[in-house]
Amino acid sequence: MVNKLNPRLQEPLEEQPLDTQGFERPRNLLNAINEDLAPLLDLAQRPVVSANQFTREQLLQLARLAARYETQPQMITRPLTGKILVSAFYEPSTRTRLSFESAWHRLGGDIMSITDPASTGIAKGETLYDVGEMLNHYGDLVVLRDSNEQAVYEMLESLRVPIINGGNGTDEHPTQALADIYALLKWRPAICQPELDPTQHIRIGIIGVPGRMRTVRSLLVLLGLFSDAIAEVVIVSDKEQPFAAGQREELEAAGLTLRITRDLNQSLPDMDVVYINTIAWIGDDYEELGSHYRLEQSSPLKPDAIILHPLARGDELPRELDNTPHNWYFAQARGAVFMRMALLSSIMKTFT
Amino acid sequence: MVNKLNPRLQEPLEEQPLDTQGFERPRNLLNAINEDLAPLLDLAQRPVVSANQFTREQLLQLARLAARYETQPQMITRPLTGKILVSAFYEPSTRTRLSFESAWHRLGGDIMSITDPASTGIAKGETLYDVGEMLNHYGDLVVLRDSNEQAVYEMLESLRVPIINGGNGTDEHPTQALADIYALLKWRPAICQPELDPTQHIRIGIIGVPGRMRTVRSLLVLLGLFSDAIAEVVIVSDKEQPFAAGQREELEAAGLTLRITRDLNQSLPDMDVVYINTIAWIGDDYEELGSHYRLEQSSPLKPDAIILHPLARGDELPRELDNTPHNWYFAQARGAVFMRMALLSSIMKTFT
């Protein structure tokens, strides 16, 4: 039988914000960016499929809006009342689905979920083109996750309401990258400044495979928009060719300085930000890549380095790091809701 | 990697109404029918299981109300606020489920969905009689789809809140038939007139098997209410006996002139309306019937003939027809939401 004397049952739960969760910092970010709604107006009624669609100004204003939601929750009204989200997850997901649904609900909207492909007309061989045509009439915005990277493009052909790519196979996961950037800007608002002093430039380590992980792919594209604040991005991987064809060239053209290493611990002492992920989705299954890389409390991290992780995590990120100041992955997960609220508000033109 | 330069990502999506989608026509329908709420009041708190339950006047007033919702969306308030729909789909569905849920949400109501029989008490051998008794207390209206045609009747035994049949095996799908009729009336409001000039009578071709397809079965019953405007209904089928026992006699008693043919292309030049469907649900699976019948751009259709299809479609209705004026199946799908709103409003007595 279970311990009935669990101390957590004895008294009300209090919100116990850790310093590591960034509860205070959005305010600094809010102050660091001047409000300018024009870049967000350009997002109105737009589909969001690729990280390549965003400008630096859009990222800053999205982050600013997210910070406003996070610091001033009492200012959130219910502008999406009467609007319907179609939350279509043809590939398993909790985190991304719930994060989108939470964001939509907090803005007052209603939701129709599809969580099981076997329960849908897709099972009858219906094309995504036809599903898209149908959704034009049944919903106001679609979020789609599908293990087939072409799926979102097929649906886009017939859709006249906006669609957001919630992860398309190994290709992209642009809103995860938005959440990553939001965490980064909350941690170091100075990154927003156009001409950052070189001594303040940051080094980012990415433990993962840019050519095969959609989260890493999308993140690198967005980091390209802040290349003037980034001294170097170090890819930690044991793959011969961690990049996809042409990917490295594109990122370098965007201004990023890239380096590849196999040695995690040798690189860590220089890193201000360490992003780690070991899961790559392949079809309906996933593969662990570089799973021998592992961060731990004894890892040679800079004292003020932060760790980011898109979660869910495996052995590569043990719980012993949760209560250290390196833990910004919980803040990153928390911020994902506010960032998605900012994006949804902008697409639905309800942010004012 | 995916084409990042997809033109649909470059600019906001505009609603691009095709003339074929009937966006303008509901207004003519609205004008063609005099408002009379009495027939709708008779629907209050009524279960809707069979197309046989409707009168011609109810269809006209439901279509009128649907047209009002379609033409004046800004007039839709949220009268179902606080009301709960139980959306119980024990058989796979996207289109019907989302169409009902969208309709209910647009009227302001909340929804509890059951999309997977394995996740329910049914798995424990609970009877639908007991499920119905439970739902009396948990919801305000039930939509049920079940591959067992008796299921809706079993639940009806214990229910004291209204139930709508969302498809019961091979038996009926009355709300799909309502959507079909709505498309028909939008296309040719004159059908509403009590004494239509015989030169205006229409010929309807139905490619399908009335005895085994629930959509066709329900539609034919409703067409019987407009027999004075229909010159002939031609069943295109290669079955020896496309009708169920007694079905043809019932329809003829309702005033329909019926003819059966095997030859699609010989019949097409006379048809004003062509309804096509090849799927029949049998238990948990479906069967394709008459799948060698196929409409295409080169089919000998009358220039102003319209095509209807309950969707999802297969090879029988290729995409090459989508951009022709024959395409009324998208208008039909669009209208399904407004027609279901009209029905739900009437049952819940919130249409005024």
Place this chain on the structure above:
Amino acid sequence: MVNKLNPRLQEPLEEQPLDTQGFERPRNLLNAINEDLAPLLDLAQRPVVSANQFTREQLLQLARLAARYETQPQMITRPLTGKILVSAFYEPSTRTRLSFESAWHRLGGDIMSITDPASTGIAKGETLYDVGEMLNHYGDLVVLRDSNEQAVYEMLESLRVPIINGGNGTDEHPTQALADIYALLKWRPAICQPELDPTQHIRIGIIGVPGRMRTVRSLLVLLGLFSDAIAEVVIVSDKEQPFAAGQREELEAAGLTLRITRDLNQSLPDMDVVYINTIAWIGDDYEELGSHYRLEQSSPLKPDAIILHPLARGDELPRELDNTPHNWYFAQARGAVFMRMALLSSIMKTFT
């Protein structure tokens, strides 16, 4: 083909309250308890995992609040507007899930459901600790059902929003027990009195296995709070040891007089209340225990004895009893929604 002349299709459904369903009685209960909000304030922001957490005063005030919701539904506002329930059912359920979701919706809140573990990050090996950390940011309250009895405790470690145990393996199902007590108090409000005349003390028969059935386990704990009104609790079981280790001693320490018998029909003539259940959940499956026990119309029940059952039922409770005055199991199911509303209101501090 189906009978189209079903009489239930011919006319509007009327709410047809049976006398057995206790529609009238909540008013007597309301009058029997003096309002005192202090015990409910102690529930604010509290997790609810075990029946052991409740005091007698809390039960009375929860029952009073439930009775207020049941008798005065027009007084229910939508205090949970903008609040999000995470309804996480990792084990099959209809009744408990829909009852919670209905309660939350009636109070105006939004819901995100997880009904299929295979569709979630759990499939990727994510720990419940991490899921809990995530839910802190995505929802305002969690209801969890899991076949692993430790699951709720694991999630509790990281949660800073309240969680309610919706059934954890063979351990507990505290809110089902709340619903049971509510039915009991509606039936006999005198049980609320501190010093009940011994002639009014009730005898309760429980057909089930306290050591292995979570519903029975939780119920017995709550009955312990009313031991001064209970003459005896008789466990009807064919098991050698129907109690878990220490369970009987705990219940006797709470003041209950317990007796075990194998003979149902010999015991029935003395019972005022007969609670019956045959299902025990073991892992992802269930086991039928004591399924040869069966109540029927010919059972030697006292004329005014009531039957309770947590449902879903099997052969042990045939439908022939539904239309007898012994049927309080439907009232019990109906009341479950109001009792859960009372609990949710109290935890969310929105009951005033």
